[in-house]
Amino acid sequence: MSGTVPGLQEPPPPAGEVPEPLPEPARDEIRLEAVMAALSDPLRMGVVRKLLLESEEFDHTCTWFGLDRPKSSLTHHFRTLRDAGLIRQRQYGPARRNQVRIADLEARFPGLLRLVAEWQPPAAR
Amino acid sequence: MSGTVPGLQEPPPPAGEVPEPLPEPARDEIRLEAVMAALSDPLRMGVVRKLLLESEEFDHTCTWFGLDRPKSSLTHHFRTLRDAGLIRQRQYGPARRNQVRIADLEARFPGLLRLVAEWQPPAAR
DNA sequence: CTGACTGTACGAGTTTACTCGAACCACCGA
DNA sequence: TCGGTGGTTCGAGTAAACTCGTACAGTCAG
Numbered sequence: 001m002s003g004t005v006p007g008l009q010e011p012p013p014p015a016g017e018v019p020e021p022l023p024e025p026a027r028d029e030i031r032l033e034a035v036m037a038a039l040s041d042p043l044r045m046g047v048v049r050k051l052l053l054e055s056e057e058f059d060h061t062c063t064w065f066g067l068d069r070p071k072s073s074l075t076h077h078f079r080t081l082r083d084a085g086l087i088r089q090r091q092y093g094p095a096r097r098n099q100v101r102i103a104d105l106e107a108r109f110p111g112l113l114r115l116v117a118e119w120q121p122p123a124a125r
Numbered sequence: 126m127s128g129t130v131p132g133l134q135e136p137p138p139p140a141g142e143v144p145e146p147l148p149e150p151a152r153d154e155i156r157l158e159a160v161m162a163a164l165s166d167p168l169r170m171g172v173v174r175k176l177l178l179e180s181e182e183f184d185h186t187c188t189w190f191g192l193d194r195p196k197s198s199l200t201h202h203f204r205t206l207r208d209a210g211l212i213r214q215r216q217y218g219p220a221r222r223n224q225v226r227i228a229d230l231e232a233r234f235p236g237l238l239r240l241v242a243e244w245q246p247p248a249a250r
Numbered sequence: 251c252t253g254a255c256t257g258t259a260c261g262a263g264t265t266t267a268c269t270c271g272a273a274c275c276a277c278c279g280a
Numbered sequence: 281t282c283g284g285t286g287g288t289t290c291g292a293g294t295a296a297a298c299t300c301g302t303a304c305a306g307t308c309a310g
Binding site for chain 1: 156157158159161162164165166167170234235236237239240241244247
């Protein structure tokens with residue numbers, strides 16, 4: 001595809017046991033208004049959408065998304081997504097890999113992820 | 126049901142011609158992230174949910190919702206909902222009546238209104 | 251051990267949203 | 281004409297969110 005964005009190629013996580021997820025709300029604790037608030041930011045909406053559309057077999061680190069923001073900003077946004085229950089984060093050595101909690105979200109708010117996947121960014125970045 | 130909330134009984138709008146809607150985004154201009162931001166506030170989520178569940182033949186004024194907030198606050202929240210494209214407002218004499226833009230929202234974000242209708246408020250007010 | 255890599259924690263500045271009082275306006279009925 | 285009702289606008293205070301630099305911590309390869 002377009003080769004401008006770095007990091008689209010990323011090695012899979014080291015094979016072996018899967019680390020435990022970082023602290024996150026249980027399925028029944030995910031609140032719709034918190035999910036809405038998390039998705040009201042275009043950057044975060046784009047993160048979830050990209051994970052839904054382009055992640056293949058394995059989950060990805062924060063740098064895979066090619067966002068040109070400082071690391072502390074990315075930490076903030078990914079933590080917001082995790083606190084809202086949208087993504088799950090696992091620590092693979094030094095890297096932290098992200099995936100969408102598809103089963104939990106589909107069970108709790110069916111159809112919502114489809115809207116995110118079909119979302120059109122306001123301006124092509 | 127519970128008789129604590131005032132204004133559940135409300136007369137229908139005066140019969141006759143229907144006023145034009147107040148300025149609002151066209152169907153294709155409704156942005157998902159703006160809708161999410163509007164629904165991230167529990168008060169506004171409750172407004173849309175109540176309209177979906179309890180409005181019957183006609184649309185309702187702001188006081189029908191029984192919200193104990195100053196009028197200027199309600200103006201702010203209803204304007205936020207209208208700017209995001211969630212509700213349509215029409216001026217009936219001195220009163221302003223609200224309805225959910227069901228057809229527009231269902232066409233643009235199918236399934237989203239169902240999530241709002243099934244939403245559970247964090248604490249029963 | 252040292253450096254590269256990924257990411258956190260803290261703190262501060264800036265912006266945005268929410269909240270509300272006060273003054274005002276339009277309409278309607280008596 | 282005079283309230284009462286329903287709602288707006290302005291402005292300001294407060295709270296929350298976003299943004300980011302700096303410093304630091306853990307892992308891994310050499």
